Amino acid sequence: MRNVLNQIQLALEDSRLYYLTLFICLTIPDICGAMSSDNGEATREKYKDWFDKYVANKYSSFLTSDDCYRFRCSLLHQGRSQHPMSNYSRIIFVEPTTTTNVFHCNVLNDALNLDVRIFCRDILTGAEVWLQEYEGTEIYKKNYDKFMKRYPEGLAPYIGGVPVIS
Numbered sequence: 001m002r003n004v005l006n007q008i009q010l011a012l013e014d015s016r017l018y019y020l021t022l023f024i025c026l027t028i029p030d031i032c033g034a035m036s037s038d039n040g041e042a043t044r045e046k047y048k049d050w051f052d053k054y055v056a057n058k059y060s061s062f063l064t065s066d067d068c069y070r071f072r073c074s075l076l077h078q079g080r081s082q083h084p085m086s087n088y089s090r091i092i093f094v095e096p097t098t099t100t101n102v103f104h105c106n107v108l109n110d111a112l113n114l115d116v117r118i119f120c121r122d123i124l125t126g127a128e129v130w131l132q133e134y135e136g137t138e139i140y141k142k143n144y145d146k147f148m149k150r151y152p153e154g155l156a157p158y159i160g161g162v163p164v165i166s
Contacts, residue, residue: 067087
């Protein structure tokens with residue numbers, strides 16, 4: 001899990017891969033919610049509960065767990081920043097390197113404006129706090145056994161001698 005979070009951080013800061021970072025950050029509440037549950041499965045409610053506990057306090061009345069979940073669904077499944085049931089007509093991100101100003105937690109007409117780096121960092125920070133709480137638990141260990149990992153020497157009996165991810 002730490003490798004995934006580190007790679008997201010690299011994509012956000014060093015590579016400025018904002019699309020990729022945003023897409024994966026919106027899945028973190030799903031992954032963490034699933035990893036800390038008995039059945040290891042993601043659900044809307046687990047997503048919202050995780051977001052409420054680890055991120056929502058940074059967004060007070062601007063971004064609810066419902067809005068974040070709806071944004072996740074519209075972006076990941078349709079490639080859109082609009083969801084018909086959202087409190088906003090769309091979510092807008094200003095690319096951080098295009099101006100010296102920071103635009104974050106603003107409502108512009110009927111759209112929510114967020115800074116992509118701040119938003120992604122807030123989710124990553126929530127994931128770090130969550131990981132500190134859960135990493136040593138039996139539930140986490142059970143679910144982590146099935147988590148996608150890098151195997152530097154291969155994964156027997158399938159592939160040996162070369163790194164694989166599975």
